[in-house]
Amino acid sequence: MFSIEIQKLKLSLEIVPVASLFSHEKVIKQSANKLILEFKNLASLQNPIIVEENHVILDGNHRAYAFRALNFKFIPVCKIDYFNRRTKLRYWFRLLDNLENIDLVQNTIGSLGGTLHPQPDLGTLKKELEKNCLACGIQFRNQYTLVDFPETEACDAVGAYNLIQKIQDELSDRDVTLSYIPCNTAQQEKFCARLKPDQVVLWTPRITKQMVVDTAKMKMVFAPKTTRHVIPVRPLNVNVPGQWFRENLTMEEINRRFSALLKEKRMKRFSPGMVLDGRYYEEELIVFYR
Amino acid sequence: MPQETRMISFSAIGLYTPGVVARITGKIFEMNGNIVDVEENCRRGLFSIFLVVDFTASPIETDHIITALKGIEKEADLKIILAQYDEKAVTVASRSENHLVTIIGVDRPGIIAKVSSFFHSKSILIEKCRMIARGRFFSMEMVIDTRKIALEPGQKQTESLNAMKKELKLLCTDIDQSVVIQSENIYRRNKKLVVFDVESSLVQHRSLKHFIDRIRDRVATQTGVPESDGGTHNQMQALVDNARFLKGLSVQDFEKLNEILQLNPGTIELIKILKSMGFKIALLSSGFNFLVKKIFETAGVDYAFSNSLELDENGITTGRIEEPVITSDTKSDILDFIMSTENIKPDQVIAVGDGSQSSHFIENVGLSIAIKPETSNTKTDGVITSDKVLNVLYCLGMTKEELENYTAE
Incomplete structure (x- = not known):
């Protein structure tokens, strides 16, 4: 295990069995299939997936799905304290x-x-x-509406998100286009001012961290694009050779190699709000490089 | 010309007529000549060609060759000069001392005369000269050979070269021109990354000052807001250093203040064009990230590093900066990090700033350009005296027509 401690927050980088992971969301099939194709000839896995201490996946669900589909035994993870106040649970709203x-x-x-x-x-x-x-909301022009469903339709958080999925599926069949936006975006003044008359934002239910863990451990899953986790510190560019996942290694051996690989590299820490490789990161970063 | 000389230099000038190059080279071929060097130009109907031809293998006597080549003068209505060519002079010549000089500015009489007289006074040979843009705006590229640069007693060649660069920058400032001097070896090295020091090169100086003043007004109720000596960049740094005075401002407050900041004309176009040319783009700022984010969202960049104010759950600043804080001193480390990540060498980097302390990291790269530097004594390869950042493209050999095509797209 390779551990980093930053401002009293511990990150544990290790390689764990793929079978030990719990998903809390369904995957988007198209994205998952694309990753499976990509990982078939995987040269290296750039970034570890993020999990909490029970191995519930917080970020990297599609990567984990592709690893499972390709029968890879192990996967690199970064274990974090999910219930630390700096780990934030956000949601994806639907822009119709x-x-x-x-x-x-x-x-x-x-x-x-x-x-x-x-x-x-x-x-x-x-x-x-x-x-x-378990309720959701509608934002249309400057009108705001709360929507609730009877218990028979949405008895728990998974059910509530399944209803959201049904709404968006039915509307998609009626030529409505769907995109996902971070929940905080919908609350920004600028965004509200720019919302067009033919656009509606569907606010999704505000589930809790405990609900996420409990659901995953019960092997139940939410609809795709339910949670958007903001990780306090994100490790990047671990670049684990893809060959390791195709070799018949023991967990001890692959972890020994992984620690040695990380020890060879330099680390640079960046505050939130940086752009790396064309992507904006709102969390703090630890970037490995040679 | 002695009979044994078999290398002939051929120069011709005149009005361009279709087929003129074919006529000349066809005649050389008929006489079994081998062209070993060539340069041909055709501009605004004027034609010039320079050839070095090896007739060693030709069975024809040199006098007959000379007569035949001279005969083209009447046939093609050209003025032709023929001379024997000393091959040793070519092979001895080293190309390691060549520099590419780009001069950019508003056109006015006497620019070329002043610059070429300057080079003459330093015993510097002008090997090539090319006009990149003409009209109200002027840009010219010169390849100069500094092997025989005049030396003061006891002066080393590198010292003389550095002194010449300094003097040329001063001369160009006097005639209101920007100038960039690059070693040709480095110029020819394929560049891969362009890094901008945001506050000193991409933001309008006046708007930055206004922004800082407004923030000062906004926190005027607080006592002890630091006054800072020096330019706006230092003041911005002072604001970052004393972020506690910004406690209580909301994200919305900052977004409104951020609207004050104006980019230099052409900034977004420059980034988009550089990206389409295949460059990676990096933005470095020791100020706040609002502006950097705006550029990223509009133009898209590969790397952007700046400081973020810590916000509480309600989007209100806590008065702290998220760590680690980026300062003028840490920018070099970040540039090293980007180069390691991209696996590129310093020679392959173009860095743009103002050459001041806040952007000193730009000095140790392949091409460093200072935009509107506060002092005339910058250590950068080039100085652009206006805020027209698109002029950076002329330093990469782009012509005015190419630039117009890009911006039209």
């Missing part, structure tokens, strides 16, 4: 575009048993969603 009118969304929700409760403003909607973690 190209809508003829809001009735289409309201009718779809109605057909699934949902009830609409208009709210005076964004702040109130946010507070109501905090109170009811």
Whole structure:
């Protein structure tokens, strides 16, 4: 195991059996298949997946899925303290575009048993969603609506997200285009001002960290794009040779190699808000390099 | 010309006529001559060609060859000069002392005369001269050979070369021109990364000052807001160093303040063009990340490093900067990190700043360019005296027409 401690936060880098991992979300098939193809001739795995102490995957679900599909026995992980306040659980909201009118969304929700409760403003909607973690919301122009479903339709968080999936699937069949946006984006003034008349934001249920762990350990999964974890410190560029996963190594041997590999490299720490390799990172980074 | 001389130099000038090159080279071929060097130019209907031809293997006597070549003068209406050529002079010549000089600015009479007289006074040979842009805007590229540069008593060649670069920068500043001097060896090395010091090269100086003043006003109720000596970059650094005074400002406050900051004209286009040319782009800033993020979101870059204010759950600044803090001193380390990650050497890096303390990291790379430096004594390869950052492209050999095509796209 290779450990790094930064501001009282411990990161443990190690290689664990793929079979020991728990997913908490379904994968998006297209993305997963693309990764499987890519990993077939894997030269090196650039970044470890992020897991909590019970091996529930917080970031890297698709990579883990591809490793499983390719029958690789082991996978590099970075274990972090999920319940540390600096590890943040955020959500993906759904941006529905190209809508003829809001009735289409309201009718779809109605057909699934949902009830609409208009709210005076964004702040109130946010507070109501905090109170009811199985409810969702609609943001259309400057109108905000709380949506709740009867227990028969959404008895738990997984069920609530399954309803979101149903809503977006039904709307996609009606030529509505779907994209995923970080939940904090939808609350920014600039974003609200730019929202077009044919766009609606679907606010997803605010589940908790405990719900994520419990669901995964019960081997249940949420709909794809449920959680968006902001990791306090993200290790990058460990670059584990792909060949190691194809060799018949023991866990001790692969971990011995992994520690030696990391010890050979230099590390550079960067504060949040940096761009590396064309990607913006809102978390602190530890980058390995030679 | 003595009969035994078999290497002939051939120079011709005149008005261009279709087929003129074919006529000349065809005649040489007929006489079994081998062209060992050639340079041909055709600009605005004017034609010039310079050839070195080896007739050693030709069965024809040299006098007859000379007569035949001279005969082209009337046939093609050209002025032709023929001479024997000393091959040793070519083989002895070393190319290691060549430099590429790019001069950029608003056109005015006397630029070429002043620069060429300067080189003459230093015993520097102008090997090639090419106009890159003409019109109201002027840009010229010169390849100079400094092997025989004039030396003061006791002066080493490198010292003389450095002194010449300094003097040339001063001369160009006097005639309101920007100048960039690159070693040709390094110029020819394929460049891969362009790194910008954001505050000193991409942000309009006036808007940066306004931004700093507004932040000062915003936190005026706090006592002890540090006054800083020096330029705006130092003041920005002072703000970062004293972030505690910014405690209580919201992200929205900063976003509004951020709108004050204006990029130098052409910044986004420059980054987009450099990217389309295959360069990796890096932004380094010892200021706050709001502006860097804006450039990243608009133009897309490969690397961007700057400072982030720590925010609480409600998006309010806590008065602390997220660690590790980027300062003028740590920028060199970051550049080393990028070069290691990309596996590139310093020679393959172009760095743009203002050459001041805040961007001193730009000095040890393949090509360093100072944009509007605060002093005339910068140690960079080049100085661009205006805020037109697109001029950087002329230093990469891009012509005005090519630049216009890029910007039109």
